Amino acid sequence: MSAQPDGAELLALAERVVALAAGDEQVEAVVVRDLGTEIKVYEGEIESLSSAQSQGIGIRVIKGGRQGFAYAGTLDVDVAAETLAEARDNAGFGTVDEFAGLAEPDGVAPAELPLWSDALASFPAERKVALALELERAVRGADPRISGIESAEYVDSMSEAAIVTTTGIRAYSRDTGCYVSTYAMAEQDGEVQTGFGFSVGRDPAELDVDRAATDAAERATRMLGATKPRSERLTVVLDPWVTAQFLGILAFTLNGESVLKGRSLFADRLGEEVASPLVTLVDDPTDIRAFTATEIDGEGLATRRNVLIDGGRLERFVHNAYTARRAGTVSTGSAVRGFKSTPGVGCMATSLVPGSQGQAELVRLAGEGVLVQEVAGLHSGVNPVSGDFSTGAEGLRIRGGELAEPVREFTIASTLQKMLRDVVAVGNDLQWLPMPAAGVSLVITDVTVSGA
Known part of the structure; x- marks a missing residue:
């Protein structure tokens, strides 16, 4: 070519x-x-x-x-x-x-x-x-x-x-x-x-x-010998790969089209505190590290860095020209499309602003919990309107601040609202993936782990 x-x-x-x-x-x-x-x-x-x-x-x-x-x-x-x-x-x-x-x-x-x-x-x-x-x-x-x-x-x-x-x-x-x-x-x-x-x-x-x-x-190899854990409420450390998928779900709820159609739990909450002060969520297609970085959106407008949640406060939804007019605002340069469709709207390169600690330090911080390294059925297990969150998972038990035995065939459950509020640490291990979101280790307290 x-x-x-x-x-x-x-x-x-x-x-x-x-x-x-x-x-x-x-x-x-x-x-x-x-x-x-x-x-x-x-x-x-x-x-x-x-x-x-x-x-x-x-x-x-x-x-x-x-x-x-x-x-x-x-x-x-x-x-x-x-x-x-x-x-x-x-x-x-x-x-x-x-x-x-x-x-x-x-x-x-x-x-x-x-x-x-x-x-x-x-x-x-x-x-x-x-x-x-x-x-x-x-x-x-x-x-x-x-x-x-x-x-x-x-x-x-x-x-x-x-x-x-x-x-x-x-x-x-x-x-x-x-x-x-x-x-x-x-x-x-x-x-x-x-x-x-x-x-x-x-x-x-x-x-x-x-x-x-x-x-x-x-x-x-670290999952060999995995067993089903007993059910309890624990702190979870999300692996960057899992966090990226979590952010993909979150990004959908901050989509102007979803908001206008009543398909977002964040509709009518602009300006409110919706997450921990540690959470700053950005959609930035101009970040060249992003696999999905681009200079223009699907309508030819310049892409730009949009801060969606700033220190826990909901600041912005992403819009294309049409949803912006309906919402009485301006486009955020977030039109997405191919040549076979009219413009939609969506986040293109979403990430959390990293913290200062690596995953090993976050595991020590968690003390007792689970490192979640993989999830299954995430998209079908989250309701973007109610915020209900439930997904199958596997990972490693955390005991005394150290990684311990592998665990699998369990479910982690909460709500998006509660999980955002219960973030107690964001890692510094930002990883850009072949998808419209970056991952980072994330510590969330008081999550229901359902196993044996």
Whole structure:
């Protein structure tokens, strides 16, 4: 995939479409091109190798409060003109909405972020395969108890997008990203446990295969001999991987669309103390460490650092142009979309502001509790309206401030509201993951652990 530094080709197509706007209609053209590779290996051989490119244009037309949308999976100029005509036709059947309208320039300049790597763009397929094979070998050699590997893979993506509107937006962005990940299986006395490891980067040179392998082996082997704990109320230390998933759930409740539709427990709570003073939650797609960092949002506005919870106080919901109008506020540069859809709204790179202590220190602080290293069914186990929280988990018992025996097949339960208030420490071990959230060790008191 070759991309010109200024995105001339994609911008030219978008501008050509927008120039066809008639009368007082608003027209938006979003042109996207993606290329991704996924390689899986098994026992020293390639199990699967796929390389897929997608490209297309999405067109919105808004006139008289009616919105029409259409898309095509090609960058052909004639097809783009036909797609514009289809979007116009669809607008004629739309319902009048007083808040309908495209985003308008807001004076915030997009950050210039080094998100594109020519090294990845020119990295040959055989070297990608070699990384996946190296990962598999490293996992097998990490511990004699490793009996097999459930998966070992290399994944990358290269994306570019141009957005042009009749309201004056003309934006382009591109980014690359890659990661290696693995699930290892450890066996002892007929018992098998699994553990995962990964490493992310903008290009392959940033990937740490040994770390991914070591993490997977350690997570698997330390769960050998796990038993079901007895039920009690305990302090839990969430592993960064678990915290990142927790933040993903929390981010949904701070989504302007969820709030407007009554699907958030935080609706009507702006300005209130909703969490421990130790909790400062930020959504910052301009942080280049984030796997999902981007310079512009799905409507072409500059992304920006949005502080959602500041020292426990709920400060902001994220919005796109439409939800902002309905809420009587301004866009936070948080529109999310592909070329096949109209803009949604969501957090893109959520993280907690780290504390000053590492995980070992937090375990000592917990005294008696559980280190939760993995959860199951988290999304189905959380109600974003009531805040009820219940999920299956596994991890290590904490006794006397030290990690002790492994435990599994238990449930941790509370509410999002209570868990946020009961945060007593935030770790300094911030980890950016291949997802729209970063992880950090997090200590939460008085959580119900239901086991035997």
